[in-house]
Each structure stands twice: as C-alpha cells, then as structure tokens.
Amino acid sequence: MVRARISDVAAAAGVSVTTVSLVMNDVESRIPEQTRQRVRDAARAVGYAPSSVARGLRTQQTRTVGLISDQIATTPFAGRMLAGAQDAARESGHLVFLVNTDGDAAIERDAITALSAQQVDAMIYACMWHRVVEAPEGLPASTVFLDCRPEGGGFRSVVPDDRAGGLAAVRELVAAGHRRIAFLDTDDAPIASTLRYDGYVEALTEADIPVDPALRVAGDTSAHGGRAAFDRLLDLPDDQRPTAVFCFNDRMAVGVYTAAHHRGLEIPRDLSVVGYDDQQLIAAEQDPPLTTVALPHYAMGRWAMEVALGVRAEGDEDAAHLMECPVIRRGSVGPPPAQVAKPNRRRASHTERLP
Amino acid sequence: MVRARISDVAAAAGVSVTTVSLVMNDVESRIPEQTRQRVRDAARAVGYAPSSVARGLRTQQTRTVGLISDQIATTPFAGRMLAGAQDAARESGHLVFLVNTDGDAAIERDAITALSAQQVDAMIYACMWHRVVEAPEGLPASTVFLDCRPEGGGFRSVVPDDRAGGLAAVRELVAAGHRRIAFLDTDDAPIASTLRYDGYVEALTEADIPVDPALRVAGDTSAHGGRAAFDRLLDLPDDQRPTAVFCFNDRMAVGVYTAAHHRGLEIPRDLSVVGYDDQQLIAAEQDPPLTTVALPHYAMGRWAMEVALGVRAEGDEDAAHLMECPVIRRGSVGPPPAQVAKPNRRRASHTERLP
DNA sequence: GTGAAAGCGCTAACAG
C-alpha cells in the first residue's frame, strides 16, 4: 500500500492542499465547519496520515528526541528511567530515539552524529549510575544529563539526592533507638558512596552519636562483597558490634542477611538493616523484606525529558537538580536488642516469619 | 549554530551540489581523488553533516526502525532484548525509535500511527513475556514479533524454545541420577509453563521415568509462591518426596531454597534444583549459585532486528523462530542422596559453602 | 474563505 499524500486528500475533497493542511493542523482560520468535515472525511477515505519526515524538513522541527545511554542491558534501573523519559515525551507528542553505547566512545560519537543528522529537537545523555562524566564532543548545549553530571558543568542535569537518602536511611535507624550503626561502604561507586556516607555522618551528628571509623567497612557491591565486609564487623566484641547497618546497596544488604544468619542472628530482632536502591527482585523478596531507600529513576527520567523539551522551565546549568530518594519501610528495622546477642547462639523464642 | 547545507559545501569547494552528494555518499563515479578530497575538506571546514530528514524525504528511506514494547520498566529482561535489537540496528546504520506502551491499547495505536508517519523502514513488536498476542491494527505486514507470536500468524516472530529448555533442564537432573523429579509450575504464564512442562515430560519419558502428577505443584511466580508450593511436596512421606525439582523460574527456585533450608535440607546434597530465566541478580547470587536455563533475550532481539532490516533472510510467517535456551550450570545440582534425608534433621557432616 | 507557489535539504536523472 502506497502512502496517501496531502494532494490526494485535496483532490478527493475538491479543495487545495493549503486547505487540507490548515484543517489537519487545526490552524486558526475561518474555514467553515462544512469544509473541514469534508476534508476530514476525504482524509479518512484515502487513509491519509501526514508524513513527519516532510513536515520535519519544512518546519525544521522533527518532534523527536535522542536519548543516549551508557548501559541498558545490565541494569534493572534503566527501564524505569526510560519509562519516565518515554512517558513525558509521549505526552508532548515526541518520539524517542534510544541509543545504547555500552560505554564505547566510538559508538557514542557516531550516535551523536546520527542523532544530529536526524535533527532531533532535544537530546538526553544518560548514565545508569550516578557519576561525573566528561561531556562528549558535539552534544548540543541544550542536552540534559540524566543520572550523571558533566565534569565542569555547562549542561543541565538531574541526579538522585544521595546525601539526603543516606540521611533519611540512618535517621530511620536512629529513630528506632540504635546508636551503634555501621556503614557498609564500597569503593566501586565514588560519588554515590561518598554522598551516602555524608548523609550517614549527618544523621549521627544530629543525634549526638560519635562517628566511629571502625564501623565503616567496604566491600564490592555484590552480596558476596557485603557478606565479607560485614563479617569483619560481626567479629567485633559484643559491646562494640553494631546493632544496625546502613548498606550502600540492596545486594550488599543481602550479604548482611547471610552473614547474620550464619551467626544465628535474626533480623530485625538482633540486627537492623537498611539498604539502598530498592531493587524489586531483591529487597522485597528477602525474609524479612528489606527496608531500603529508593532511587527515583522514573522521576529523574521524566524530569530530564520535560526539561529537555522545554515543558518544564527548571534546570540550572551550574547545579545539578537533586531528586529525592524516599525511604521504603519494610521489615528489616526494629529496636536494638536489649543486650547484644551472642553470636552462634540460637534463641528459643524464635518466631518464624514468612516473606 | 545554524546547520551547514550541502550547497554551502559546494560553494566552499567550488563544485556543484551533485559532486558533493556523490562524494559524501561514496557513489561509484569517476570523480578524481583530488576533487573528492577538496569536497571532504570543505565539508569538514563548514561543519557539514547531511540532514537525514531531507535525505529521508527524497529517498523514502529513513534508516530508522520502530520498536514497540509492552513493558520496559518492570522487567530485567527488557534491557538485553533492546540491546540485541539496538546493536543489530547500529551495525546496519539504523536508529531505533523505542515506544513503551505499558500494555495500553490507545498508546499502542498512537505509537503505530506516529511510527508510520515517521516512515520507519521496519517495525518490531515486542513483549517481555513469551505469549500469544492479538496483532494490533495498522502494523505493517513486515513487522517482526519479538518474544511473542501473533494470534493466527501472518507475521514473522521469534520466541524462546521453552520446550527444549525444559527438556535440557530435566535431562541435567536425570543425568545426575535423579528419578523423583518435581516440576514447580505456575498458572501465571500459560504458554511458557506449558512448553516447559512438555520438555519435562519428554525428558522423563526418554529416561523411562513415569510422570507422577503428584510431583507437579503450582504457585505464583514469586519466591513466596515457590516456597508455598514446594512446601507441599516436602510434606510428602520420605520415599515419595522428590530428590530434585525443576522450577518454572528463578524466583520460585529461591522459594525452594528457603523451604529446603527451613527443613534442614541442604542444596544440592539433599535436594537438587534447576531454575529458569537466569536472572543475574538472583540465580548467580544464591548459596549455592543456582543452575538454571537462560532466556536468550539478547539473541532474540538481534534476530528480530536483523530479520526486520532484511540483513537476515530467515523468518517464516507461519512458524515462530525458536531460539535455544542454554543450561547455565552452577552449584545447585548434585547426585540424589543415597537415602532420602529426613526433614528437620541436621546432618553433622554439614560443610559450609560460601556463595 | 481558498488557492498558487516557494522552498525546507537532499538525491538522481539527464545533459553536457
């Protein structure tokens, strides 16, 4: 089936192409309703759909957006970010070109070229982990950075408020009565971990709890890494062992669960734990379900798209927009044990708890 | 900065636009290298990049593909599928429009209209779960269905070979010596679960093991569902209890781990388990790591794109292309216990095993 | 109220 053109509609309706264009675009003009209807009927009859390509060439506006992302396959976060951006784009009648670079600079360069050639109306440069990136050459100045900030600024950007997230997480623990709170850190995510640690320190400070460097241990960001690191804390003498731990992420928190269980410690009775990321498949399915801090991926994606499209006026080139990370309360936080539990001693009062 | 046009390059190089076009597109023509170089230099000098929009209008080929997907935010699989499609598109110089419909029919309709208006060269209709879908109106006949098949056929499609996957999974268990093998089923994924069950039956049959209906139990697809369902099997008398279980998916397998641990059963010493999906964050991080069957999302995405773009000639409109699901061997399968382990009895020979 | 015509930036006959 060959596409119907605007001239086909004009011929069918017995009017000029100008009239058809005016009617199709609802341009304010005093074309009588009768004519409009005739045009619309003709359009439907010939199966007319205007060509965005021709319109784009004429108006120099394509109603398309380019979204360049460094990863997409390897993280469960990508989808929510894309969904947010997507929804915002759709709401204002735009289509999005998605390019996954896998961190390859050559692919990235080509993508920028191709997207520019397509004359996208806006561009978003996204990362799947909050970090500082060197802005690639050739990006339009109006590009919005998503979940990353360009080194040296110069672009609008949105990132999670990891400091406030860490603060909220630890406040949760402080409010439950804990005073010996550990921070399960990592060296694999410099920006995010530093900010979360800052929040941790702030929460302790406002509660007049001294920051004990011994309670900060680091591991890699996996469950295994979390377990190995936290095990070192469990080796501490009873009166120095933490009664609660704030973990850099949910996966490490899973390692804490394992380490605790192997010592006969029950969560949250003997140990409270808070994670970060709110990974559905992990946090919600633990036993007990993990209290954690959610990363606002959907909201960030939406914000970036709205700013890129000019729907939202916000966005400062010199300061990243900070997006709130809400605490998701589940079952892994409780009051501290009256007396620190002895390792390897199973309690008789053990109550089963299903996920 | 205003875009440079082809005429700018022509003027700068002192040639006609034809020459520039010929050079830029490497058209076979006897333009001397000297001229070619002059044109290329001029193009670089004025910062020329050809407009895909204008070219698209002229050639009626946009080098873009539309990918409509029912979900993207809520599944960890989406990314791999997109990555596969993406990579194939990039390799043949195409850009992909991604549209996430969230299963909303109105959004889907609009997406098809918008994508057609953009004159995409090809279209892919993707689902995130293997199933049969009603093909929406307006899809071009050349559309390729990804991880789903259209009711009534008529389109090319690619889906995982769930039957063969189930067969391979259970063969794994049979090869380890098991004869009482359970199937942890679900009612939430009709197509996939039926096919996997078919594979299960086939594996048992070829090993002359009778199919025992009592060893098939169903639950919802979560860890909780898996645990609840499998618990019923653990209630069976010792000599009827399965020594191995093939689970519909990895999440349910996690429930099996939990159920087993609560009875003092150790995996794989007392119970062997095989999952399905190979969800990285789940399967690989269990203790012991879960042996499972991988869903070939990347390969399916790539296949669909290659077929849609005509890079690959395969693809039958009347039969879905079946993609192999490889077994990923990890640590959850072992020989059956010499004698069925008694529930709630901890063995002394317990050896610790880290993830 | 409606139409003619120019032109968006490019490719590809066709001439020369």
Add this chain to the structure above:
DNA sequence: CTGTTAGCGCTTTCAC
C-alpha cells in the same frame, strides 16, 4: 567528469 534541475510531501506567506 561535473552541473542543472526536478521533485520527495509538507507548511506558509501572499494574492485573490
């Protein structure tokens, strides 16, 4: 070997 020119399908002045 290179240039002239006619559109691709649409929007938008400007005339009538």
